[in-house]
Amino acid sequence: MTPVLHRLLAQALEAVGAPPTLLRSAAFELASLEHADLTSPVAFGLAKELQGQPKAIAERIVTELKKRMDDSIGVGRIEVVGAGYINITLKDQQLWTMTTSIDRPVNATADAPTVIVEYSSPNVAKPLGIGHIRSTIIGESLARIHEFVGSKVVRLNHPGDWGTQFGKLIVMIQDQWGGTVSDDRTIRDFVQIYVQFHERAKDNPELEIRARQETVKLQSRDAATINIWKAICKKSYQEFDRLYARLGIHFDEIRGESAYEADVPSIVARALESGVAQKSEGAVIIPMPGLAAPMLIQKSDGAYLYATTDLAALQYRINKYHPDTILYVVGSQQTLHFQQLRAAAIALGIANDAKTQHIPFGMLLGANHKKLSTREGSSIELESVLDEAVEHARAIIAARPDGKEWNADDLNATAQMIGLGAVTYNDLSQNRIHDVVLDWGRMLSLTGNSAPYLQYCVVRIKSILAQAPEIGSEIGNPPPLVDQEREILRRLVRFPTIVRLSAATNEPHRIADYLFDLACAFHRFYEHVPVLAATPKERNLRCQLIDRAAKVITAGLHLLGINVPERM
């Protein structure tokens, strides 16, 4: 219905003499829920143009709108409120019709845009630390959100599997483990020998020299060295995969930095030939006028860098996927790097200006508001955070009145959904740009604005519907609605708009915010309006209403990467 309304608004604006530029952008927006369903502040802008009072102009627009509206349009009330808002309240019937199947995603059409999302990108031989939780969770959510609005999404993981740290690890593996990585080794063992390397290197400088030699051997594809490297990667990916599976994440392509090694020299050569890059202090740089530093693409010792690899990766992705947009879900510390990457890609003719988009997010800080660092040993493994959250949820379920009735499998599965949901929601319900201080109490919170609050909402609905198996007959024209019913419907119609807004800004927290508000409306309904004990007609309506609410909350939680249990 909104396209029709927007057309009518444009016509009404034309009738009152608004300039043509305004007609094209004429649109109603979501109104603040306490005031109306839709609103337009267009009269405020027009007041100056037409030299009148906003309120009087709004009245004239409304008069013109009313001339063009009939009963079929679904507008219950249109009125001027306050200093000049044009507010629309929708008819119950309209709300009811519009919320049919409103939880469904938009199907990707043949000409749908392709969106690549690069996220998670852990470092091999290091645990997926809690610092990676943000990229992983935000990236997966954005992938789902863009899919929902009809884009073709490619999920890419760009792990750090190359670089000087491998020389150090290989030296230690030679000295400590006889040069082989047995099956029972874990990432923790890699971290341990990596730390040991630095301790020993303090007194034994020759270790650093050997590490550099091993790095060179790795780069020249020395067979024995490559085998150790492969074993390190394999063990690491096994552990990463376990975590991704737990979080419901599956990448379309996992391609580490090492895969681009062969493409990198030609990029540097091309950059030099075209004059985009130049030699400076023995290194190769791409000057970056307007930015704080040039982009360094080759070190003076001939080695390549992160930036060079990213250029190669960008070229590879564009050739393979022909994306419209590439989202890099990477911490805000790397803002300069992505500014450089974008500028260099344009200068080299790899990508146009609109293609690459850095999606920055704030850091995860310790309770002391300081950076969590691996070296200081203060880093926390993602897996242990998840385990702790799940244990917490399990304890709460067990302590509930029916806690004894759960069988072990159900208890386990439900505790997973609640615990992981709580951690995920804690991150996604906040604007991603802010730093997050690690707060166990808040992260594991199962009450208030949290995932379990939303999950509980769906569980309550499922419980009612399970006791009303006979419902389902179509309701063409719903009976007059009580306030609590209308308040749910008014929120349900907003779902697609909210998801579109979330996709446009790449901000999942808008969905979390919306879902919480919807869930509040449901809980109020639940407390005050009976379903099972209502008259047959009301009971039918209410069952269908709450079924729609459950579907939207479930779909919305799915967009955040959160599942809903059958009961809790």
Add this chain to the structure above:
RNA sequence: GUCUCCGUAGUUUAAUGGAUAAAACAGGAGCCUUCUAAGCUCCGGAUCGAGGUUCGAUUCCUCGCGGAGACACCA
């Protein structure tokens, strides 16, 4: 030093330039013989400071103050 981001109740957050700045947590008081109390109802408290643009500023601009990050051979 330069550049970027952030600054909202005690705490953690929300608010496409729009209406009386919205919640959660923490604290206090109520509500289970009625669909799962992980719930509901009620109670106080906030836009860092100074200017500017605007009919209208938490939002945009300038300058301060405070915090974080980045600033060529790490990734």
